[in-house]
Amino acid sequence: MNVAAKYRQASLYVGDLHADVTEDLLFKKFSSVGPVLSIRICRDLITRRSLGYAYVNFLQLADAQKALDTMNFDVVKGKSIRLMWSQRDAYLRKSGIGNVFIKNLDKSIDNKTLHEHFSAFGKILSSKVMSDDDQGSRGYAFVHFQNQVAADRAIEEMNGTLLKDCRLFVGRFKNRRDREAELRNRANEFTNVYVKNFGDDMDDESLKEVFSQYGKTLSVKVMTDTSGKSKGFGFVSFDSHEAAKKAVEKMNGKDINGQLLFVGRAQKKAERQAELKQMFGQLKQERFRKCHGVKLYIKNLDDTIDDTKLRKAFSSFGSISRVKVMQEEGRSKGFGLICFSFPEEAAKAMAEMNGRILGSKPLNIALARRS
Known part of the structure; x- marks a missing residue:
């Protein structure tokens, strides 16, 4: 191994830094475990303000490992720092191999707690609870394991478990291309139909009568307010995709008592948001083309x-x-x-x-x- 490669392997990424942390402060901290070659806090090109992360290069790989083992999540200037190996392999970062997605996290779960709960399954390259602008948890996170075997174990044992009274979802990370393909497949297999813009006099039985002509219905529900009055929309669940598709084709835009119905595939909120985000991105790209x-x-x-x-x-x-x-x-x-x-x-x-x-x-x- 040449000297340059050795130094790259002895490089740590230091994240979640307080804005006032300096290179001198980091040097004093990390040199306590071994000789430090260099420290660089990444800064804004114009303002020179810290971007909240840095790189520490040790002379010896063993010292970098010791710092990672003993200093991860230490509090510096009032903030818990996050250490991981400096990952320069873009393919490993983006491939999804060993990468796990976790959601429905209690808002009190921080990076340290996340790491503690998942490190039992294998070596972690990086872990991060995603936060909003106020540094509060968004309720989801990513854990990147060194190999897929560890990731699969974490998914098998942690998915559906309770953590701080929240039932976790733990699954494989999916990139945008995979998620979009999943959405397209779901659109081709739907059985649930969303119906809106009907009158106040529509109830469950009336809605069922209208749609049962297209196939067997498993459930029909008109949404109502606290007084029991129809909100003008509802859902119909068919036992087959063919029946649901036929209902959409025949009923969308149909006039019922002077009102034009909207009938379409029922979507979860997250799915609607993903489609809108995709459409917005396409519009932006179109603007650039013009x-x-x-x-x-x-x-x-x-x-x-x-x-x-x-x-x-x-x-x-x-x-x-x-x-x-x-x-x-x-x-x-x-x-x-x-x-x-x-x-x-x-x-x-x-x-x-x-x-x-x-x-x-x-x-x-x-x-x-x-x-």
Whole structure:
């Protein structure tokens, strides 16, 4: 193993840092376990404020392992830090191998508690409870194990168990492509139908009479308010996809007592939100395709760079009509697009920003092809 490879293996990622943490403070902390080659806190290119994470490079791999074993979740400046091996293999991060998704977490579960509950199944490369802007838990998390065997054990033993009176869902991480394929398959196999825009006089029996002509119904329900009055919408569950599909085809848009019904596949809230998010993303991409200026393709973006920071970094070069950092699961995919109004502005931006460090990485900029 060459020296460079050895140093890479002795590198730790330090996350969830307080904004006031300095390199000197981290050096004092980590050098207590062994010689430290370098420490770099990643900072905003313009403001130089900490981005909340750093990299610590040890001279010896054993010292890095000791720090990981003994200092993970230590409190520094009032915040619990999160340590993991610096993962430079993009394929391992994005492949989903060993990656587990957990939801329905009690809001009191933090990174340390999550790690403690799942470390029994195998070596953890990273674990993270997702938080909102106020640093409160969003109720879901990701745990990345070193191998799929450990991940499968965690899923088998933890899925459906109670943790702080919350019944967990633990399953394999699915990337966006897999989730979209699942949604398409679900759309082709539905048996539950959503019906709305009918009158106040519609009850369960009346709704069943209307829809039972298309096939056997398992359940029919008109939603009502506290007084028992119809809210104007309901659900019909058929015993077969064919019957449900036929009901949608025949009844959607049909006039009943002067009102046009809406009849469609019943969807869970999360599924509707996923479809809307996908549609919104497609609209944004379409807007970029219609850019009347010059588009630049920005690669090798730091994970912390969002639309606002990317726009700010390039705004001095001219008029920017659109900026988009591509994302998946709320995380940057490492590239984005900027649309300048004039070719001269784009050329100047390319000349001065190509290779410049933004966040913690040197930018790679190219002229985007017109589509």
